[in-house]
Amino acid sequence: MGGFPILSVMLLVPLLAGIACLFVEAKAARTIALAATLVDLALGIALWLNFDIGGAQWQFTERAPIFAGFNYALGIDGIAMLLIVLSVFLMPICILASQSIEKRVGEYMAAFLFMEVLMIGVFAAQDLFLFYIFFEAGLIPMYLIIGIWGGQNRIYASYKFFLYTLLGSVLMLIAMLWMVNEAGTTDIPTLMQYDFPAGAQTWLWLAFFASFAVKMPMWPVHTWLPDAHVQAPTAGSVILAGVLLKMGGYGFIRFSLPMFPEASAQFVWLIWGLSMAAVVITSLIALVQQDMKKLIAYSSVAHMAIVTVGLFAFNVQGLEGAMIVMLSHGLVSGALFLCVGVIYDRLHTREIDRYGGLAINMPKYALFFLLFTMASIGLPGTSGFVGEFLSLAGIYQANTWVTLVCATGIILGAGYMLYLYWRIAFGVQKNADAAAMPDLSLREWLMLAPIAAAVLWMGVYPESFLAPMRQDIAALDARLSRAAPEGDAHLVAGTPRAEAANAVGGTHSVGHGEAEGAH
């Protein structure tokens, strides 16, 4: 791309469009918002295509000394690039999903576009304080989105969301100030290589944990999530689940792990313990939900717990798996919220019992819903499988008991998702109004089909998504290796085959390929 400041342009387009949306009427605002998000999507694809896999770690870097105390510095690695692409991919879909919004459309679109600016900013920021500003600023549009366009109990949910996440992140600011004072730089890539004293790492890690654990969200500080999800409008839920939750995981992978490897190893049991609790407890809670959105919200907490165990497995599989689960969850849970939104727009209730037998009158809808249900469970061939398998394979090397507990999450996940699907799509059409609902419109096709394609692509050929971040994960793994806790699996790798497993006409070498566990 030469000297073209593509990241700044990606920030500028939705920003200007957002300001414009404040001053125009509803129809124009919808058009402007859709156009701006599509332009950003195009830029995001350009970003991916021009990303030099195997090249420099930080690409598309930009730097401008326009502030005192911190820098306007942007730049991305493979991890950030994929998350940016996920954000810009979901945004036009969110705008399409917002057709049912009728009050204060201009402000609504502006809030979403500002949100997009902040999300891209979080992933692209290369300066510690610039990151903090983007990270924290997301509270304002999200507070307004939940509070103005949310459901019945929106005021409570908006307060809870705002204060919970604010309390989490202010302590992180103090930790950042200390780090900058100690290291003498605000540059994230430099700080990622800086060795903080082990004693200080403990406190710094805890301060960052307070912020990211709330954002993630980890059990037991997850309680803002179901409230916020249920009360937010459909597109708000998609953005919350699709991108905002990824900020917590991104924070762990960008800050906690590389900057404080010793402290990360020290607190590994805290993370594992909370994640195991989350997987089992929130899955069981999801099993008894009567509200579709709440069920999916709780399932998000369980999936995020798989991300945290993957991240804190301290090996390549775990980290790669965590990243894929994040990307996959962004697509799948976003799609599931859209599926809920589709029938919510028709019947205006999220209560599961009010539906039933939708496979009869809405077969196309039922097909999409089934695909996303399966992806959420982690059926092979969908993106969910790749991520969950890699994460669990990673954690198996570190601790087999944690793997055992977390693997139950997949079974429980199958339980609540299939139960949900059965109650909504199968069975008799017990409610006349639900039975009269029309199938997907063109707009809904446009929303669901791209996500479905992406889910299958990631499930069948994950290499496209693994390749850009392979080098960054390896660098992170190298940085972590000095602190990695010793695993209890003691895996012994066998001799690899001479050629690929599906090679035809080669020599018959059998039995060497499988890795064997020592116990």
Place this chain on the structure above:
Amino acid sequence: MDFKASLALIAPEILLSLSSLALLLVAAWGRNSSRLVSILAAVALGGAAFVAAPALCAGAMGPDTMAFGGQFAADAFASFSTILIYVAAIACLMVAPTFFDRNGAMRPEYPVLVLLATLGMGIMVSATDFITLYIGLELNSLAAYVLASFMRADDRSAEAGLKYFVLGALASGILLYGISLVYGFTGTTSFEGARAALTGELSMGALFGLIFVLAGLAFKISAVPFHMWTPDVYEGAPTPVTTFFSTAPKVAAIALTARVALDAFGAQVDAWRQIVIFAALASIILGALGAIGQGNLKRLLAYSSINNVGFILIGLAAATASGASAMLVYLAIYVAMSLGSFVAVLMLRTAEGEQLEGVADIAGLSRTRPLLALCLAAMMFSLAGIPPLFGFWGKFVVFQAAVQADLVALAAIGIAASVIGAFYYIKIVKVMYFDEPVDVVKGGSDWAHWLILGATTLFVSPLGYLLTGPLGELADRAAAALFFVA
């Protein structure tokens, strides 16, 4: 230093004194001259700011800035503070006529009193001697008491004035007592002399003197536990006067406190640091808790100002040049946020022109007056310190100074307590944006209100970050002047 050079150093103060006396004569002769007097007073303030500016740009400090044998310092620190005070005073003069005209209460004495109060503040921030300090403080306070009860037909205003006077006199008494103790134990009233005398072990008497001086000053900056007059006075005083109280005198009192603490008591940082830390945390927490239950916007903003003083005091507790610089940056941003919020409150009027002050009155304002609601919401998020609004930057530099001074625990508690404050700020946003409109705010607003609200909103918007460089540089220069003796 000869007399002529001293007079040249106090040129802004001379300009203000002469113009206030002249305007008093104009006021005495023409009862209907209030508009003319207001404009001339604003021009005089602008002129004084212009005269004071070179000292800041040049980073003036040291013996060359001392006038009248070390009683008065026209250094960069004084210059930064006075310019801030003059700008705030000009804004308060601009918003007043519309408010008072409706009550028929606009008198030419109003701008004259503002000028005299501002003159007192100029002396306060430049004082390097306890006697100069006291003269400036009293000149400011006496004018302020009259301003608080300016609407003499209104009971609330009269009550506010009386309360302010009685409690202010008490505080002055405490301060004088402290000054007399310091004088008794050091044998001097000059800051420089006190600093030289107060080294090493602090005697019990001098410690009491220090505590009484700080208590008297804490009253003036309305820091907890000497804050109780603030909500009553802010609520009772006419809104333009409240706007004035929450900006200019605050700057003066805080700058004065910084100079006293860092200059006169600069050798005894450990003695006063714990007092300042207590006052800072107590102000942050009580200011936030007190505001939660308030149904009156002016009262709520009064608690908010107590809360903000707490954050500024964290910069003082650092007792470093970067801490002093952070205080000045915070003050500049605080003045903008405070001006903006009070002007927005001034603009809440019914169709009959009646002034509204209740939180309930702004329900659904975002639908009836979207632009006004947007500006007020920006002020609220900024006061809460949420990035990307500029209020965050004030908190940022203050906490950065605290962390650099190894006060990490103070910074952590302070910032965690700021979350309590965020609750009532977002409550205002909730009332404006989430609630059903009551649609009582109808009245039109004049250009002066929109001008000030627009300017302050632009300042606290993310665009303000473009100013971080110049603002930080000027504040650094001012802080360096304060630490010159050290």
